[in-house]
Amino acid sequence: MTQQSASVVIIGGAIIGSFVAYSLRREGFKGSIKVIERDSTYQFSSTALSASSIRTQFGCSFNIGMSLYSASVFKNIRQWFGEDADIGFEERGYLMLGSPEGADIQRANALMQREHGASVDILSPEQTLQRFPWLNVDDLGIATYGAANEGWFDAWALLQLVRREARKLGVDYVQARASGLTCTNGKVSAVRLDDGSSLPCDWCVNAAGPASGKVAGWLDIALPVEPRKRTVFHIKAPVSTEGFPMLFDNSGAWIRPEGDGFIAGIAPLDHLDPNADGDFEPAHELLEDVLWPLLAHRIPALEQMRLQRSWAGHYEMNLLDHNGVIGAHHEIDNFLFATGFSGHGVMHSPATGRAIAELITHGQYQTLDLSPLGFERIRDNRPIVESVVY
Ligand SMILES: Cc1cc2nc3c(=O)[nH]c(=O)nc-3n(C[C@H](O)[C@H](O)[C@H](O)COP(=O)(O)OP(=O)(O)OC[C@H]3O[C@@H](n4cnc5c(N)ncnc54)[C@H](O)[C@@H]3O)c2cc1C
Known part of the structure; x- marks a missing residue:
């Protein structure tokens, strides 16, 4: 597989899925990127219904690092998304x-x-x-x-900006409901859609928010996100x-x-x-x-x-430890999680997008090491409890 012929399919096109898609292009990923979103109005998405605030006061150091990165994006939003970009960051x-x-x-x-x-x-x-x-x-x-580096912003405006920029960079949003995953030789080879068609992929990212536990269940993976x-x-x-x-x-x-x-x-x-x-x-x-x-x-x-x-x-609640789950499954290693943020997903969306993009494009983290948030702790039932949760 060459970079050009590689393909990523992302399930869920709200703030996390969109930041993953956009960040892949920023990291230099040249292949095809498809984002499957069942509802382009985002009426029931967590992103649209959130309180859209950001804090650095966390009990886990990686959450602080993620917030600091996100705050730097929010404070310099025009440098990222153009002169007309405005997310009302207070x-x-x-x-x-x-x-x-x-x-x-x-x-x-x-x-x-x-x-x-x-x-x-x-x-x-x-x-x-x-x-x-x-x-x-x-x-x-x-x-x-x-x-x-704390405050609040307009998550809806942020979502529109990231989607717009992702599209400009050649990301394809597909309006459809994902309904299943096809596995071939221990890898996800396609995402099935409810119209009966399939989208082949080299990587699949589960960014389905509160529905991500269900999506993982299609592969019999027990992801405790509800x-x-x-x-x-x-x-x-x-x-x-x-x-x-x-x-x-x-x-x-x-x-x-x-x-x-x-x-x-x-x-x-x-x-x-x-x-x-x-x-x-x-x-x-x-x-x-x-x-x-x-x-x-x-x-x-x-x-x-x-x-x-x-x-x-x-909330896409991670019942194990209220922390995000970021990274590949330990066996089906082209199936990546970007979910479980339990009330801090909007603020951590830029950092999550960058993290997943680094894993896919470079095979490892290049900036913040988010390996503590990997799926292994779920497999081993080893919580890393975030004590500052609301
Ligand atoms: C009341 C409230 C207050 C919050 N306050 C904050 C806050 O102050 N700060 C903060 O950082 N976070 C906050 N959060 C949490 C934050 O909103 C979430 O962590 C974040 O929006 C998660 O983004 P997401 O893209 O993963 O999920 P979502 O926004 O839910 O997006 C998931 C998308 O996947 C799509 N999807 C699901 N299944 C499928 C499928 N089978 N096929 C196709 N598409 C599918 C859905 O339609 C949806 O658009 C709050 C949440 C709530 C509910």
Whole structure:
């Protein structure tokens, strides 16, 4: 096989699949690239329904490295995607609040994040109150604030840019539903489509988001990635959005500015968080019963909030350890995973695209070594737990 005659087929054409396709061309891959996407409106994709924020405050160093790379892309978006490129990147920190009992761990985490290049301020409750006077800090022991490379952006605009650029570079988007994989001599040789046709391939990338566990199942591979529903509430409140951070309360509640209001959410308890396949109904009761009281405790002015609208999307939840799965299957070695990000896939899409492109084009990582995220840990049931998850 020559570079020119080689072919990659990517299942899933939202933010991860599109960054993989685009990055392959940037890495110099010359063969054919086809992206199979069943819904060109992306109505139910995680990408379109996400809160589109980026942080560097992680417990695993590779996640910090991925975020720093992504932030450099977001901050220089015009250099990457042309003068008209605009993803509305608002560089503003995550304010992570911690209890007195959790303070030592959070401080140690922040020091580790700094060692890996993140800019993280460590604040006492008093310092936190000085910077954010509308906060109730009575029961806090610590706060950490991302002083650079954190914030939020327009994921939809980013997706449109990457798709546009990928197309310009000769990537072919195929509107179809992938329905099966054909294996020949221990390799994926074709992706079957639901119209009965097949697309032959030398590499197949599973970027199907919450459906990627199902896609792996076509090869009898047990990939523990499932759709888990997360509801976002858009509210108005008599609180200024000026300087308001992406706030993560120690209760698990989060809130950040969106336009002249806010968006907020909280994960349901584990036993109320089943496989959500096909369920996009917002969990309305979460706001009244759980989220509102927690937010009003932390920010008393939020007693006055008014709900504008709500929506629900799916995390592609990696049930083993909440970390992405990136790289080839250990036996079917032309079948690559780019999934399982469990709530941080949009922010890590540029780094994931580059990683998969390096593996296909050069046979190994050239920049960030993401081998800890490989499938082997899934095979061996060896979690690398990301402790900072929401
Ligand atoms: C409420 C919410 C808030 C979030 N907040 C953040 C955040 O602040 N920051 C962050 O980084 N991440 C966040 N995430 C997570 C982030 O949205 C995801 O990690 C990311 O979008 C995953 O991208 P993806 O391309 O893998 O998946 P998706 O966007 O779901 O794309 C997968 C695509 O594959 C297609 N597909 C699936 N099966 C097939 C098939 N058989 N044939 C053809 N096509 C198929 C689907 O149609 C879909 O378009 C959030 C998610 C949710 C739900």
